[in-house]
Amino acid sequence: MRKQQMMQMAGVALGVTLLGSGCQTYTSQAKAMRADWVAGQVTNAATAFSKEADNCGDDKDAIVWNLEAALSQRVAGNLPESNRHFDKAVQRIDVYEQQAKTKVGREAMALMSNQQNLPYEGRSYDKIMLHTYQALNILTQGEVDKARPEIIRAYQYQQDAVEENARRIERAQEEEKANKDRATAEKAKADPKFRSDLAGVTNNLEGFQCYADYVNPFTVYLDGIYFLHNGAGGSDLERARKSLQRVQEVAGSNKFVQADLQAAGNGTPPAKCTYVIFETGQAASLDQVRIDVPIIITKVSYVGVAFPKLAFHNSYAPELLVCAGGVQERTLRVASMDAVIAREFQNEWPVILTKAIASAVAKGVAAYAANAVAEKQSEALGWASKLATAATQYALNIADTRSWTTLPKEYQVACVPTPDERKITVSVAGVAPVDVALGDGVVNVVYVRSMTSGGPLLISQSKLK
Numbered sequence: 001m002r003k004q005q006m007m008q009m010a011g012v013a014l015g016v017t018l019l020g021s022g023c024q025t026y027t028s029q030a031k032a033m034r035a036d037w038v039a040g041q042v043t044n045a046a047t048a049f050s051k052e053a054d055n056c057g058d059d060k061d062a063i064v065w066n067l068e069a070a071l072s073q074r075v076a077g078n079l080p081e082s083n084r085h086f087d088k089a090v091q092r093i094d095v096y097e098q099q100a101k102t103k104v105g106r107e108a109m110a111l112m113s114n115q116q117n118l119p120y121e122g123r124s125y126d127k128i129m130l131h132t133y134q135a136l137n138i139l140t141q142g143e144v145d146k147a148r149p150e151i152i153r154a155y156q157y158q159q160d161a162v163e164e165n166a167r168r169i170e171r172a173q174e175e176e177k178a179n180k181d182r183a184t185a186e187k188a189k190a191d192p193k194f195r196s197d198l199a200g201v202t203n204n205l206e207g208f209q210c211y212a213d214y215v216n217p218f219t220v221y222l223d224g225i226y227f228l229h230n231g232a233g234g235s236d237l238e239r240a241r242k243s244l245q246r247v248q249e250v251a252g253s254n255k256f257v258q259a260d261l262q263a264a265g266n267g268t269p270p271a272k273c274t275y276v277i278f279e280t281g282q283a284a285s286l287d288q289v290r291i292d293v294p295i296i297i298t299k300v301s302y303v304g305v306a307f308p309k310l311a312f313h314n315s316y317a318p319e320l321l322v323c324a325g326g327v328q329e330r331t332l333r334v335a336s337m338d339a340v341i342a343r344e345f346q347n348e349w350p351v352i353l354t355k356a357i358a359s360a361v362a363k364g365v366a367a368y369a370a371n372a373v374a375e376k377q378s379e380a381l382g383w384a385s386k387l388a389t390a391a392t393q394y395a396l397n398i399a400d401t402r403s404w405t406t407l408p409k410e411y412q413v414a415c416v417p418t419p420d421e422r423k424i425t426v427s428v429a430g431v432a433p434v435d436v437a438l439g440d441g442v443v444n445v446v447y448v449r450s451m452t453s454g455g456p457l458l459i460s461q462s463k464l465k
Helices: 002-022 031-038 042-056 062-075 079-098 100-111 124-140 147-178 182-190 192-205 217-230 234-251 255-266 337-377 379-396
Strands: 273-280 285-292 304-311 321-324 327-330 332-336 410-417 423-427 434-437 443-450 458-463
Touching: 031 042, 042 062, 042 079, 062 079, 062 124, 062 458, 079 124, 124 147, 124 217, 124 337, 124 443, 124 458, 147 217, 147 337, 182 192, 192 285, 192 304, 192 337, 217 234, 217 255, 217 332, 217 410, 234 255, 234 332, 255 332, 255 410, 273 423, 304 337, 321 410, 327 410, 332 337, 337 410, 423 443, 434 458
Parallel strands: 273 443
Antiparallel strands: 273 410, 285 304, 321 327, 321 423, 332 410, 423 434, 443 458
């Protein structure tokens, strides 16, 4: 009988280990698509992202799949598909926001599993950029007036995000206070080696230009130039002035922003100009770091926790050269998406840490109880139980590394007088220059996307007037 029990326990250990290694996370599923994206094979990436987004339906990863599909389809030039996926992401985000009261129950379930198994509800910067790109899609479709509500909504999300984060932290603190294993968790946090290991998770967040909480300067910039050129009166021009002034304050000196700010202050928007918006590189994504948790429970053979860690991608074109008639300009940064993501990660870190430690302690205590029962039956069965519980914990020790990876590293801008021949040339080092025939707008906008240094330039257009 004991031999049969030992074999069963060993089988459980093996099965759980295989389950943990064989069950693909979103990050591993999206690996091939991201490789196509980085290589500039945007149509392949967009098709694959869309297929996964449609296959997943309304499951826990629906929002992130639809965000990836929406932006990749936009860059591929398929606006109807891009809009469809953005709309789907909005629908799922709305559902989760309406179900906010059930979060505590879901979090309790995740204590014995991992945060990866919870629904991805969208980060604040996801929601801000989602509405920003919806506005850009509308502009690209030539419906300038219809873009107004989306631009306002994207701007407003920055204000809402501050309150949302405060509520999230408050909920996490309440859950921590209610945790029966709180004392054990606090001891783990106070351990010097554990604190040193944790420092390695966040030490790459230093040195970024510090934007205000949840401010994305690109979204604010779009708000500014939209109302500068489409203002219905003095109040809209004042809105443009305030937005452009805010960009200048948080993003640093930029002569193109400064020129528009001066125009808004004078009430004289520039005529016959062309904006070039350069989206370069890949935004920071999430990797995983495993750290042992110092919980002194002798009957537990493994207690560990996996944390998400930001990974930065530094192969990108640092600037775009724009030639328009006899004028040459180089794009200047208006927003670092890396800085936006890093700031939000810093804001989320106390909640991430609290949940991860609580989960590790809960699993450790449960393993202790199971091992103690097994040891009472026999020493051999106790060792088999330790093997099984260690394998289970290792398999469940997975960080939530889901993020919107098709976002760019930086948003840059240049503004040039529209030449009489209505043609400009754009180029980056190592890539052949591309001629762009401008549309018929009084104020044109040219979008240029580059994923990596030396990669292809992907171009689309719209107009502000």
